[in-house]
Amino acid sequence: MSYVRVCSLNELGEDSPKRVELGGGLAISIVRTAGEVFAINDICSHANVSLSEGEVEDCRIECWLHGSAFDLRTGKPSGLPATRPVPVYPVKIEGDDVLVSVTQES
Numbered sequence: 001m002s003y004v005r006v007c008s009l010n011e012l013g014e015d016s017p018k019r020v021e022l023g024g025g026l027a028i029s030i031v032r033t034a035g036e037v038f039a040i041n042d043i044c045s046h047a048n049v050s051l052s053e054g055e056v057e058d059c060r061i062e063c064w065l066h067g068s069a070f071d072l073r074t075g076k077p078s079g080l081p082a083t084r085p086v087p088v089y090p091v092k093i094e095g096d097d098v099l100v101s102v103t104q105e106s
């Protein structure tokens, strides 16, 4: 699994998602909450809305447009209108660097 550096740890505020563009049209939201860092695809599975503009609570990120909240560990929505999960990605912390793997192979 190959990891890419997406930001430094001290750029991440608690419960304050950071949108990172990785090229190829892929944008992810990096979320620091409850002592952990998560990476989730930044686009809501219901419509083309940036999840990083939503609020974080109870290890979920809420879509600001219609209110579906996505589990930061699994990507699954907690309720309608979204029905499909959003991809989540493994995160590694090395020193002050936040690394994310967006490749599928293990």
Ligand code: FES
Pocket (backbone or CB within 6 Å): 044, 045, 046, 047, 048, 049, 063, 064, 065, 066, 067, 068, 080, 081, 082
């Ligand atoms: S656009 Fe996200 S729940 Fe509708």
